[in-house]
Amino acid sequence: MPSISDIQLRIQNIEYSSTTIYSGLEILLVLDGELTVETDRSMHQLHVDHLFVINRNQPYEIRGINKNTVLKISIPDSFITHFYPEYRFHTFNLFSPQIDRGKEKTIIELRKLLAEIMVIHLRKEEGYKLEMSERIAKILLILIRRFKEDAVMDVDVHVEDERLKGILAFIEQHYDDPLTLEEVANKFYLSFSYFSRYFKKQLGIGFTRYMMNIRLKHSLKDLLYTKDSITYIALKHGFPNSKAFTNLFKEVYGETPFLYREKNAKEHVKIVQTYHFEDKETLLSSPEILIKLRLLIAKGEDTKTISDIETNFESITIDIHSLPKRKLHHPDNLLMIGELRELQKESVRNQVLLAKQDLQIKYIGIHKLLTGRTIAPDVETDELIPTTSPYYNSDAAIEFLKANHLSLYVHVRYNPIAAEQEAYLEKLQRFFKHCVTVFGYSYVESWCIMINDAIDNYSNQKELELFYFKIHGLLKSMMPTLRIGVLLPFSFKQAAISSHFLWVLDQSEYLDFIAFQANTHEIIDYQELDDSSFDLAKDFIKEKTEKLKRYLKHYSIEKPLHLITWNTISGNTRYTNGTFFRGALVFNDAISISDSIETLGFWINTETHEKSLDMNSIPLEGMELFHYFKGKRPVFFAMSFFNRLRGNIIARGPLFIMTENELGYQLVLMNSTIINPFLSIEDSFLQKLMKEMRVTINGIPSGKYQIRKFIFDKNHGALYKLWWENNSEYGIDREIIDYITRSSHPSLEVFDETIDGEWTMYSYLTVNAIHFFEIRKVFY
Numbered sequence: 010m011p012s013i014s015d016i017q018l019r020i021q022n023i024e025y026s027s028t029t030i031y032s033g034l035e036i037l038l039v040l041d042g043e044l045t046v047e048t049d050r051s052m053h054q055l056h057v058d059h060l061f062v063i064n065r066n067q068p069y070e071i072r073g074i075n076k077n078t079v080l081k082i083s084i085p086d087s088f089i090t091h092f093y094p095e096y097r098f099h100t101f102n103l104f105s106p107q108i109d110r111g112k113e114k115t116i117i118e119l120r121k122l123l124a125e126i127m128v129i130h131l132r133k134e135e136g137y138k139l140e141m142s143e144r145i146a147k148i149l150l151i152l153i154r155r156f157k158e159d160a161v162m163d164v165d166v167h168v169e170d171e172r173l174k175g176i177l178a179f180i181e182q183h184y185d186d187p188l189t190l191e192e193v194a195n196k197f198y199l200s201f202s203y204f205s206r207y208f209k210k211q212l213g214i215g216f217t218r219y220m221m222n223i224r225l226k227h228s229l230k231d232l233l234y235t236k237d238s239i240t241y242i243a244l245k246h247g248f249p250n251s252k253a254f255t256n257l258f259k260e261v262y263g264e265t266p267f268l269y270r271e272k273n274a275k276e277h278v279k280i281v282q283t284y285h286f287e288d289k290e291t292l293l294s295s296p297e298i299l300i301k302l303r304l305l306i307a308k309g310e311d312t313k314t315i316s317d318i319e320t321n322f323e324s325i326t327i328d329i330h331s332l333p334k335r336k337l338h339h340p341d342n343l344l345m346i347g348e349l350r351e352l353q354k355e356s357v358r359n360q361v362l363l364a365k366q367d368l369q370i371k372y373i374g375i376h377k378l379l380t381g382r383t384i385a386p387d388v389e390t391d392e393l394i395p396t397t398s399p400y401y402n403s404d405a406a407i408e409f410l411k412a413n414h415l416s417l418y419v420h421v422r423y424n425p426i427a428a429e430q431e432a433y434l435e436k437l438q439r440f441f442k443h444c445v446t447v448f449g450y451s452y453v454e455s456w457c458i459m460i461n462d463a464i465d466n467y468s469n470q471k472e473l474e475l476f477y478f479k480i481h482g483l484l485k486s487m488m489p490t491l492r493i494g495v496l497l498p499f500s501f502k503q504a505a506i507s508s509h510f511l512w513v514l515d516q517s518e519y520l521d522f523i524a525f526q527a528n529t530h531e532i533i534d535y536q537e538l539d540d541s542s543f544d545l546a547k548d549f550i551k552e553k554t555e556k557l558k559r560y561l562k563h564y565s566i567e568k569p570l571h572l573i574t575w576n577t578i579s580g581n582t583r584y585t586n587g588t589f590f591r592g593a594l595v596f597n598d599a600i601s602i603s604d605s606i607e608t609l610g611f612w613i614n615t616e617t618h619e620k621s622l623d624m625n626s627i628p629l630e631g632m633e634l635f636h637y638f639k640g641k642r643p644v645f646f647a648m649s650f651f652n653r654l655r656g657n658i659i660a661r662g663p664l665f666i667m668t669e670n671e672l673g674y675q676l677v678l679m680n681s682t683i684i685n686p687f688l689s690i691e692d693s694f695l696q697k698l699m700k701e702m703r704v705t706i707n708g709i710p711s712g713k714y715q716i717r718k719f720i721f722d723k724n725h726g727a728l729y730k731l732w733w734e735n736n737s738e739y740g741i742d743r744e745i746i747d748y749i750t751r752s753s754h755p756s757l758e759v760f761d762e763t764i765d766g767e768w769t770m771y772s773y774l775t776v777n778a779i780h781f782f783e784i785r786k787v788f789y
Contacts, residue, residue, distance in 0.1 A: 017083040026071040033085035035063040042077025060105040111771030121309025124302040185247040320701040329708040334657040343610035345374040347621040350383040352406035367649040372418035416455040422462040454488040461496030474512040494522035524571040527553040546578040551601040573610035580686030587729035589686035593679040593777040595647035640750040674784040680774035705769045713787040721755040722778035
């Protein structure tokens with residue numbers, strides 16, 4: 010059973026150490042000064058804070074450039090393989106100055122762990138070996154999860170046979186095990202006799218002799234670079250005893266291993282001063298070492314990392330020259346505010362302007378244009394000319410919209426006005442004549458009118474059709490280019506429209522657009538406990554849009570589509586809706602339908618949405634941009650990133666989208682994950698859904714770039730987490746609300762890169778996170 014005592018821990022001043030090898034991993038952390046480490050594959054110059062991993066059985070030599078202090082930890086093969094048997098099949102590529110962008114926090118975490126091990130070992134407090142074991146385990150997990158590569162098999166024989174290549178690679182990995190011909194044959198599903206003939210025919214040498222040659226080759230490193238005994242070397246490399254090793258060695262090299270070592274081994278020189286931890290005074294006499302260790306620990310404490318969390322790994326390679334380009338389309342955004350009178354509120358106006366600035370809102374959607382509180386009812390008066398105007402409130406609201414280049418999107422609901430159609434049409438005509446007079450013809454004709462709400466009574470199914478044509482005739486006679494359409498109730502499951510809308514199929518030439526709704530909650534039952542049912546929500550918005558387009562095309566109808574109400578999976582309570590972060594779902598759905606629709610709708614805030622629906626529970630049939638207390642909801646940030654994404658799409662995949670524009674490139678990474686929202690309250694479950702992405706982009710023109718990286722996830726941009734952390738059973742006041750609102754936003758990192766045709770970086774994404782990169786070319 011391996012023990013923590015098998016691990017060697019040193020702080021050294023190194024002038025020179027001649028070539029040696031170690032049967033395990035060695036990690037170097039430079040605390041001060043400089044040195045050069047030369048291995049059989051490369052040479053590296055290490056400066057302060059540099060980390061370097063030397064792999065098992067890898068020859069290396071160290072030369073100090075000037076006075077240095079090095080923290081060195083040696084972890085033997087026996088310790089690692091006990092917990093991770095696959096260890097021998099891998100190498101660990103870690104030289105901290107050459108890590109890919111995105112792994113900086115992982116390096117900080119490794120430095121912190123190494124410094125903690127040293128301090129713990131120095132103190133030797135009760136249970137210190139357990140503390141050290143914990144840190145060692147974390148270091149090994151980080152290496153395995155973040156820096157592991159498949160070991161390059163050093164096979165001398167060149168073969169074309171793919172099966173034989175696999176056999177030789179397996180032998181190379183297991184050469185120091187007591188492998189037999191029968192075991193290898195079984196491993197590759199071959200008979201004993203056939204495998205023996207096949208192996209000798211292909212290589213011209215028998216299996217047993219080939220195995221002995223491989224073992225002999227590996228033993229040479231130990232003979233040359235270590236002082237291990239001949240017997241130890243023989244057993245270490247799979248020989249049954251030292252005699253078998255010596256006999257084969259003499260046959261191949263013409264002399265015994267002992268004589269070969271005497272003639273060829275370089276003198277082992279080590280000019281190294283090592284601090285002995287058993288003598289605390291030695292370490293304490295160098296307080297700068299302790300200070301350095303403390304600083305590394307402190308820096309690690311200030312950095313939140315996920316380096317010791319197991320993630321799902323994805324590798325993405327993008328070759329921007331080999332991919333077709335197409336223009337990214339942004340639909341016009343529609344912002345529902347309920348009644349027009351809402352614009353009298355300063356808070357609503359501020360939210361509209363924020364949405365206009367970041368989301369490029371084009372339309373403001375309203376209900377109850379003539380029947381609500383905005384337009385005053387007709388009153389009798391004995392005045393020759395009335396001294397009041399029923400349009401006082403609406404004029405102020407529309408003036409605000411016109412000044413900010415926003416158009417009205419009017420919902421005309423048939424049901425509430427069915428009994429008084431003629432009176433309504435007369436009011437509508439007066440209102441439009443008034444608006445043209447006050448605001449001008451060109452502005453009013455930029456509005457959209459949408460008719461919805463059909464009567465369910467079969468005998469009256471023609472009423473909505475007749476009402477539509479009355480409005481159509483009235484308004485088109487005044488403004489022929491005014492756009493008028495209908496809200497079409499389309500069933501996803503039945504792939505058909507309601508019977509009282511069948512007239513649309515024959516009268517489509519009189520429609521300027523078709524509006525529809527796509528709500529994931531149509532197919533989700535939150536009472537079901539079967540998590541697999543939530544998989545139905547994946548791509549639902551796109552699928553319903555495409556299904557509606559196919560349905561209309563079947564009837565030769567091609568009209569602009571307006572998705573006025575939509576929603577991703579969200580949770581059906583305030584708690585689950587708050588804890589379930591869904592930024593990437595919103596972004597991905599918007600991108601997926603951007604080419605298929607002309608207009609995309611949202612509600613301005615939770616309060617207005619609930620008031621409009623006359624309900625006190627969170628609505629599921631749409632998405633709001635702002636919360637009750639004016640904070641930006643994740644939908645706002647998701648759509649602001651969509652609006653920020655510009656140019657031509659040059660690469661697209663389930664996890665990413667990349668564009669090229671006049672400033673350079675933009676890359677969006679997404680961890681889109683559909684789960685039962687009730688599971689989002691369990692952090693340990695969410696951690697298992699995190700995703701590690703390694704992205705390599707080929708074809709970027711060489712030069713200097715400024716990189717802007719935005720992180721949008723449940724910790725950067727979601728209100729609920731801060732609301733939960735700063736709430737109180739005694740309520741909150743303006744100061745707390747303002748703090749939550751100011752603090753809830755995506756994070757931004759800015760760094761410079763010199764790119765030479767290829768750029769590689771890592772990102773670690775929590776559930777439904779978005780990482781948005783802007784790769785801007787620098788011209789000075």
